[in-house]
Amino acid sequence: MDTMRERFAAVASRLLDEDPRLAVVLAEIGKDGxxxxxxxxxxxxxxVGIxxxxxxxxxxxxxxxxxxxxxHTFASFLIERPFEQVKLDFGHQGVGGVLVSAGGSYDWPAGGFTHMSPGDVALMDTLDGWTVHVPGHPDEAEALxxxxxxxxxxKVYVRLSVQTNEAPRPVDGSRFLTLREGRAGTVVAVGPMLDNVLAATADMDVTVLYATTVRPFDGAALRAAVGGTGAADVVxxxxxLAGTSTAAAGEALQETPHRVLGLGVRRQELRRYGDMPAHLAAHGLDAASLRERIGGFLGTG
Incomplete structure (x- = not known):
């Protein structure tokens, strides 16, 4: 299976042939594609070079x-380093475009913290009017x-990752998908977190929502899931970054008594290279850790 970045280069190249309005802008990274x-x-x-x-x-x-x-470039160089330009050259000027990142939070541990951007979506939340897609499979990346x-x-931000789920889902660029229904609580799995969430909750009586478009946040789907289970516990x-969407979930459920647990990348910087599985485990995002944390919060563990 190709990676999301490989699919991006192939699809964007075809789109250039199809639509004369499109242009691709690079900063060395990804130019070979x-x-x-x-x-x-x-x-x-x-x-444009580095x-x-x-x-x-x-x-x-x-x-x-x-x-x-x-x-296109790595998330740390696309969102964090030129954030003023994102804010002004797109937002303030009132124009749109598609920002496509790679690298994510821990995709290339050997690159060090300079090549990691766990805070990118939280940073984009400070700006108005951006759609944020987080695909979990190359097919989803192509569709989005x-x-x-x-x-x-x-204005659209597409966050690609090396981590992928085994199978794609039919994403439409707006709504959350309901993959499982249960009564003990609701778990929202974002993009490449889905497979670990499904493994962690395999024997739990929970609703699992799959989110690949996280901004705008699909509050209607969350409210429907909570209403259907009679439980207002959400993970x-x-x-x-852990907690990035906690406020959005709280706003969606403001008329309903609820508890929200936000799991994601910890704020503490990991200073050892390791590999992606090691970083997932260190952040508590592997299946075993998620099972313990979700089960403890919902009282099902």
Whole structure:
């Protein structure tokens, strides 16, 4: 199976052939996936070098001319380092585009903390009007990328990861999917967290919602799940900073007495390289840890 990044390069290259309004902007990272596309469209595949602020600024400039830019690099260099440009060159100028990240929270531990961005979605929450997609499988990444590319002038952030679920789900770019129904509580699994959540809750009487579009937050689906079980205990399992969506869940349930447990990447920096499974375990996001934490919160463990 190809990775999400490989699928992104292939799909974005095809989209360039199909839609003359699209342009891809890179900052060295990922350029090898666009060699053929750059030969076909030298004016719409732009590599600005290791200049991340310029990367986002060029994307915003293209949007001002009526283009639909697809801007790509690691999350730490796409959201954190040039955040002022994201805020001003897209938000303040009132233009849209598609920001596509890789690296995520712990995809490349050997790269160190400079190449990790567990706070990216929380940071995007400080800005207005952004849609955030977090696919859990390359097929979902393709569907959500196509959805984002065709989304008029909307501002969209697509967060890719090396971690994937075994099977794709039919995502539509808006709603949560109900994968299991139960009475003891509701667990929302975001993107690549799904398989570990399903394994952790296999013998628990819980509802499992699958979220690949986390902003806007599908409060209606959460309210329906809570209402259907009669329980207002909610666990959020996210592949980025723990608690990122806790406020959104609380707002969705403001008319219902509830408890929310936000699980995700811990704030404490891990200073050993290790590998992805080691980082998942250290953050309590492997199946065994999730079983203990979810079961303890819901009283089913």
């Amino acid at each position: 666009f060699v053929a596309a750059q030969e076909r469209h030298p004016d719409r595949v732009l590599n 200049r991340e602020q310029l990367l986002v600024g060029v994307g915003g400039g293209l949007a001002l001319t009526g283009m639909r830019p697809i801007v 990328l196509r959805h984002a590319a065709a989304a008029g002038d909307d 959020l399992v996210e592949p980025y």
